[in-house]
Amino acid sequence: MISIKNLHASVEGTEILKGINLEVKPGEVHAVMGPNGSGKSTLANILAGREEYEVTEGSVSFLGNDLLEMAPEDRAREGLFLAFQYPVEIPGVSNANFLKTALNAIREHRGEDAMDAMEFLKLVKDRLQLVEMDQKFLQRSVNVSFSGGEKKRNEIFQMAVLEPKLGILDETDSGLDIDALKIVANGVNKLRSPERSFIVVTHYQRLLDYIVPDFVHVLAKGKIIKSGGAELAHYLEENGYDELLNANGKAAA
């Protein structure tokens, strides 16, 4: 699905990623955990194509394409989806119009016909249920006056409509209460399939009780310092990041 090799990146001259290696196969769910400032969100944003970051070394191959050479819209059309940590509010653009335009751009790329209003409505009604959102959300401007939880649910809802091949969740759980967290996790779980992969970036282990990953990676200071199965998340829950960071510091020294 995606193959990240020796990825180095900096923003305004400061190196944030210092050689990330990550291989995600179809159907796998990888959790990327780590303390604040470890580079988790940078990794997610670089994969989505945000331009503030400068990739200085390494490569990313997505379904055989050189991802780093692709425009953000082309990444999305090929099946990459980023659920934003901070979804932006866009006054004057309705959720429905936004999603329909996006979906039809993706369908056109795949050589499929544009969806008409009826078909689209049927699809979105179905997907709204997945995240327990009311139909009235469709007519509202994108994220405008949405609560924090609503914004995150809206991200998962968009993912459910656009049906990407790789979903990247950037701290989707941060700041959510337990009810909202369950709704979000449940939405993601329903989208899991043997063909679809996820990279779940999170600061908290709690999310991984609801979205059980196949692999867990610990990112610190721009590098993956430990990888393991779901049990690694539980280890971190009990022992915190410090022990791992210290051990790694000694090993490096």
Next chain:
Amino acid sequence: MNQEKNKNLALCDAFIRDFQSFETQLNGQSTTQFHKERIKAISTFAELGFPTTRDEKWKYTNISSFLKKEFSLAASSKVDKSQIEPFLFDGMQKSRLVFVNGIFSAELSSLDENNGVVAKSLEAAHKENKEVVEKYLAQHLIFSDQPFAALNTAFARDGAFIFVPRNTIAAQPLHLLFISSSDSVPFHSHPRNLIVLAESSELQLVESRHFVGDQEQIYFNNFAAEIIVGANAKLDLVRIQDESKSAFQFSSLQAKVDRDAHFSFTGVDLGGSISRNDTNIEFTGENAGAQLLGFYYANGTQLLDNHTFIDHAVPHCNSDELFKGFMDDQSHGVFNGAVLVRPDAQKTNAFQQNQAILISKDATVDAKPELEIFADDVLCSHGATIGEIQEEHLFYLRSRGIGEEMARAMLHIAFANDIFERIKIESVREKLEDEIIKRFSE
């Protein structure tokens, strides 16, 4: 040339000469009370001359390209029904007044559904509605320091006369259509509208200004309007200005809003080589309100200028003002929003926002709020932003598969929609939305 004042110019002399021949055509009208105002106005104009950028109100608005032109007094031009078809709105086909080069066209107008509203040419109203005309005409628009308003008053002959009697609620909106067609010589025209809403009446009005023929035709439209919104009355006016790209369009509007009344004004400016609007609202009774919305889209070397003035003369009045615009190519936008809260005007709410998006790096906007507040228990705010589409918004749309060009267009339309979605008449709103989408895709 005298740098202090643009007077004694060839163009000024031409207008003064034209006035003398205009007078001789007036026949019976030259004995009316209003004609005395005309004579006063032309001498005021001769005294004032045209403004220069040394005048505070014209600081950013250089009209020298206009001053070099020559114009002759407008004559009617042959325009047929099929030519005005694109400018008509669904639901208003039977309630419209049409003017060609400022002169009323009975043939193109249709008043089958008047809804109890008196709507006719001002020229006819001079005879048939003498009392109302004498009471209000030239009683509100001040021209002593405004040369364009003075010039309009001097040449004012025709235009729309609208009177909504007490307690009359107009079920259908009314459409005023001003068509310009300058087939040979550039003309000057001075349409004068008088709109009076009596107590507790309501009206929705759409005024649109278009041209037939090519974008290169030069003419000078110098509009003026006096609007009286009586106690507890409601007027909703949408004004669309889409003159030729070589035309000079000046517009002076003076509205008086009485107690418990509400005036909603939406001005959309698309055309004109130079377009200058002076929109003045005065509250004359407590608990009156006004909403003042503006949208402009300029490209090429267009100069679009909006000067607004809201006079909070009495307590407990609300004004809400929002102007939004796009500037492309080498166009120049000017927004000057003056709000005066007089000492007696306690409990005033006055809000003003001006937002401009520069599509091209060569476009410029001069925005100036002017709040003068002499009362202490008031809520007033203003803000101006000039910028570009937010990169964050663009990235969000693109990250979902929407191409960059499409994403930009969506964000532009969203910006404009903030104004358009407040237009209550659906057929007008839809037409404007389509028009903007069309212009963005050109």
